[in-house]
Amino acid sequence: MARARVLLCAICLLRVAQATIYFQEEFLDGERWRNRWVQSTNDTQFGYFRLSSGKFYGHKEKDKGLQTTQNSRFYAISARFKPFSNKGKTLVIQYTVKHEQKMDCGGGYIKIFPADVDQKNLSGKSPYYIMFGPDICGFDIKKVHVILQFKNQYHSNKKPIRCKVDGFTHLYTLILRPDLTYEVKIDGQTIESGSVEYDWNLTSLKKLEKSPAGSKEKEDKPQDWEKHFLDASASKPSDWNHELDGDWQASMLQKPPYQDDLKPEGIDKNIWLHQKMKNTKYLLEYDLSEFENIGAIGLELWQVRSGTIFDNFLITDDEEYAEKFGKATWGETKGPEKEMDAIQAKEEMKKAREEDEEELLMGKFDGKANNFRRFHRKDEL
Template sequence: MKFSQALFCLVAAVPAAADVFIKEQFNDEAWKTRWTVPSSWKSKSELGEWKHTAGAYFADENDQGIQTSENHRFYGLSAKMDKPFVSGDKELVIQYSVRHEQKLDCGGAYIKLLPGGDAFDADKFGGDTPYAVMFGPDICGSANKRTHVILNYPAKNENLLINKEIPPEKDNLSHLYTLVIRPDNTFEVFVDNKSVRSGKLEDEFDFLEPKQIKDPDAKKPADWVDIKKIPDPEDKKPEGYDDIPKEIPDPEATKPEDWSDEDDGQWEPPMIDNPEYKGEWKPKMIDNPEYKGKWEHPMIDNPDYKYDPDMYKVCKDGCTHIGFELWQVTAGTMFDDILVTDSLEEAQKFGEETFFKKKDAEKASYDKFKEEEKKKEADEEPEIDLSDFDGMGDEF
């Protein structure tokens, strides 16, 4: 093999370097220059303030994130990525960490990947702003707890929800959420680097029309018998069955001594359940000899079905921004370590350097925080003055 050929093979074997479109760790005050709070989405009184903090418990007080700080508020925030992501031959990876320091009764904690380019208006960013991907936990009440995976599908001009919900983490520690959308039309969701859902886009989302449909020309035959059981024609109601009343006058009831037929009307004993009553007679059921089974509607190939190799192209025209657009009843959610890249390997490496590096120390800090809370609550309990009870025994 010639040297040039060997060099070409070596270069071809080296994977292309990962692109990072945004990496945000909020560890400097300049984060406010990179992120914009919308001024036209809601009134100032409706928008909650983002707090730059390490939180109530942490691995390192210098490792900060942003936190919702006011109850019953909307929260908006967006940032332009370092460069646009355009769906192509590489995967799309969105990753960030979430921590609920509060008991979250109702509130979103999802992130959005946004198109728009130079036309994107950060001041108006809000719930009606078009997005390419919405991903992350959303909790409201005991019934609505999910990790959103919603993908925009330009071919239908619809936002498609994942068909089977993914439960979110419920404790008060940080968790790392990762979404991967691959060029082979598959996806995968990780929580703390553990895969919690994966599959084909067409199987988990309603991108495509069904492959088969019920034959519109097929009708159930008029003589089709799908009644499995019928009354036994030879089973006859016993004689005298209808003569047994459901209720009878109470034989032990007696007319009150002060009852006046003239004033109170003719006295009648109260009615009670008849112990001889056998209930409504029904003939026993037998197998229907004419039963043909449940009629199954014949299926045919759907003429409207067409496979789309570009389902994964949620950023076909380019995604340029990332943002949060949330409502929270009880504030206290922390966000940190945001990454958008085209390499799961790069995202997992970043997760090891950030989330997993501080995971154990954060847990230790949390445990200490909870112990201090319990001690504080115990110290604040009012003492009962037993002297207030002196002499009370004389009154009883």
């Protein structure tokens, strides 16, 4: 039994050792973070960050992170790392965010940039690969963004993912796998998953190979007709966003209603595609969730009320390592953080009660003093 446990531990350590950690930041070395993170000077009105664990925390040092400090400001800051490609590999992006001020309107998301990003001029116009994390504004917007760049356009996940809206620290994780599946986790729990192809409405972006110039279709030979045709009855979805989703195109249907020498009936030949897909792996060729030159991570966002703390950044190719890292950071301090908040809340309530009682007593005292003064004035008269 003991040997089995030792073997299991050895296997776990080996798997962790095999993980590739592209970037990891916990801000455990004090102000040295300023040597790694570059504040954008693109706009003199950008807000500044400081290192803080906030008003309440689970561990004063471990919970220190980048905190926004000025209200109604844009923020732009980033850190570089050795460039890499996630082609053929899993990509895991993870971090913690704490809206201590209980966000009313502002972003809590991060962006992953190409290695050639201009850090000094980072702004909302800087091209990015991935945008991930919570965004809150009023009663309507309380969502987790998952936006991917594809063919120089930004495409957003069509499934609504609700974010956390309280004032505690939460762990956000995005997993993109080589088989085009994805997973979004909050606090280690899966809240959304599926296919990048379908959940980003990217089926209209299939790579097509045009027929050779001068080629002529033969009219009556079914074998020359393509096996795919446009869905003529399809219409553009009402929520289609041209900037995010690109040009809309009807989806392609397969398996036309004829076999052997039978001609298709009830189908207008003009809707048939006289083009063919280059191969069945067009999605992999298009690299819908693969990026060749990942090299920076950053915060580029707007906040009405400042106070958000960003910490425990991780970019890796290993889901198991990300889970362990999350448990060793956020997992260790989430409980004590809530305990400290509860203690502070009780102290604030006690203080408020004492102040109310003091005001009440002072009011009674002032009332008696006024009566005393009125009584003596009556005697004088």
